[in-house]
Amino acid sequence: MLPLVLRRLVSAIPTLFIVATLSFVLMRLVPGGPFDREKKLPPAIQANVERKYHLDEPVWKQYLLYMGSLARGDFGPSYKYLGRSVNDILREAFPVSLQLGLFSLVLSVLCGVGTGIVSAWRPGSWLDRGGGLFSVLGFSLPTFVLGSLLVFSLADSLHFFPPALWEGWRFTVLPVVTLSFAPAAFLARLCRASLLEVMEKDFVRTARAKGLRESRVILRHALKNALTPVVSVVGPLTAGLVTGSFVVETIFSLPGMGKHFVTAVTNRDYPLIMGVTLMYTVLIILANMIVDLLYGILDPRVRVE
Amino acid sequence: MGNARLHTGHRRGWISLIFLVALGTAALGASWFAPYGYQQQDPRAMLLPPGWSHLMGTDLLGRDLFSRMLYGARLSLSIGLSTALISVLIGTVYGAVSGYVGGRTDNVLMRWVEVVYSLPDLLLIILISVLIGRGAIGILLALSLVSWVTVARVIRGEVLKICTQEYIVAARAAGAPHRVILFRHILPNTAGPLLVTVIYRIPAAILAESTLSFIGLGVPPPFSSWGTLANDGWAAMKFYPHLIIFPAAMIFATILAFNSLGESARERLDPGRTGTRRG
Secondary structure (H helix, E strand, O other): HHHHHHHHHHHHHHHHHHHHHHHHHHHHOOOOOOOOOOOOOOOHHHHHHHOOOOOOOHHHHHHHHHHHHHHHHOEEEEEOOOOOOOHHHHHHHHHHHHHHHHHHHHHHHHHHHHHHHHHOOOOOOHHHHEEEHHHHHHOOOOHHHHHHHHHHHHHHHOOOOOOOOOOOHHHHHHHHHHHHHHHHHHHHHHHHHHHHHHOOOEEEEEEEEHOOOOHHHHHHHHHHHHHHHHHHHHHHHHHHHHHHHHHHHHOOOOOOOOHHHHHHHHOHHHHHHHHHHHHHHHHHHHHHHHHHHHHHHHHHHHHHH | HHHHHHHHHHHHHHHHHHHHHHHHHHOOOOHHHOOOOOOOOOOOOOOOOOOOOOOEEOOOOOOOOHHHHHHHHHHHEEEEEEEHHHHHHHHHHHHHHHHHHHHHHHHHHHHHHHHHHOOOOOOOOHHHHHHOOOOOOHHHHHHHHHHHHHHHHHHHHHHHHHHHHHHHHHHHHHHOHHHHHHHHHHHHHHHHHHHHHHHHHHHHHHHHHHHHHOOOOOOOOOOOOOOHHHHHHHHHOOOHHHHHHHHHHHHHHHHHHHHHHHHHHHHHHHHOOOOOOOO
């Protein structure tokens, strides 16, 4: 297992290098600099500002400087928040986004797989129809519509939960539910289809023939085999959670990376944009690595390699 | 039983199609159907609730929400449709070449698709739209540049499947040039799955665009899509909920209709791929 992890970590380095280079090039190609104002700065100040952030150097030198500091784990200074480094901002924002993401991942897996099992139990029953309705809603209800709906009903009108910020468990409920809804619906549909397919296999018939109860057949024999396709989507699911977090963190004013990314784009705070992009890339790479490891645990055939 | 489910699926598909055609007509004829101008402000009619003179009420500047919704439909739908069209053009060529040529070319081409596919789509769309500018065209291009990878994956899969069929082997044995095999024998047979994929790309693009506009990174004023309207409504939601209810409901209904249409098209055209088996 360990060599596999090490190999994956090493192979992630070129990917990160490419993403860093691409985002650097992308940001330098953008017309207009971060210090362009409606009113022009006096030339002396402009020159000073540019010298401070090495913007007066040739682009290749800027690139080398940036990559050099990246290699030391330094994302550089923020252009917008004066006196703060990107590392500083990420150190505060990352835990918020991580909590939000992990809670949502757990909740969506529990709800999704649970709904999938209940739906596959008796296909066509009213429970199955309920699950179907849930997945239709999950596919078509945009995150921001659901978020607004929840804020309007449970926060603004009924005052059950606070409508914004991140300062205790009561604050986590609405954002986590909003963010998990679509992934849960997606997982429910996938899990149902996968279970129904497995239920036709010979070993399930054998288990039934042994006289096992249906619950035991599903939970003990069918589920483990049905989970392989479910595990394989954890990577895309993480990507989906990142996308959702832009919206959820904006709606609920959470001080996480998604919110910072959105404001950084408006402010043209390039080092912050690149820093957040790289953090997300690392997250996605890690998620895909975990998927590969889980695969090996769930399906012994994959382990031979 | 299975038959009954299939029929309800088709009924849903028809209802969705009728809804979408009506919506498309309303959007195309927005300038005739809209009772007020798109930017027309009325200082005596600010923040009115829905009523007979203003079907969906008015906003902070006294603009008629119903009229703005009609013009917004024009923008949202055309972004959805054009994104789907561009992604099909790019995705089909890319996927077909990758699947047909195979070997190392396929590996390299698909590696790139996998990278784009595995990154968060909104992250890429935002980064690209930063680069090419955030006008309506910029957003459209950014959406298309991310959306095509899904089409490419589907087409490549189909091409790989079709390539093993006997009639392709026969065509090859008969000495047909690659051009003929690809364009006459392979691509027409991908039409079913391709159509299904296209139908699903439209709501995905509408969703992405409205999400971008909602978080304030979408089309800039004076354009306004449904997402922009929802964002305006969000600010005043607590006291004037009608401003967010109508845009949000229309976005939901439209995406739902496209998804239902896609599902019933898939049942009809691409039965092998139907993800959920009907009980």
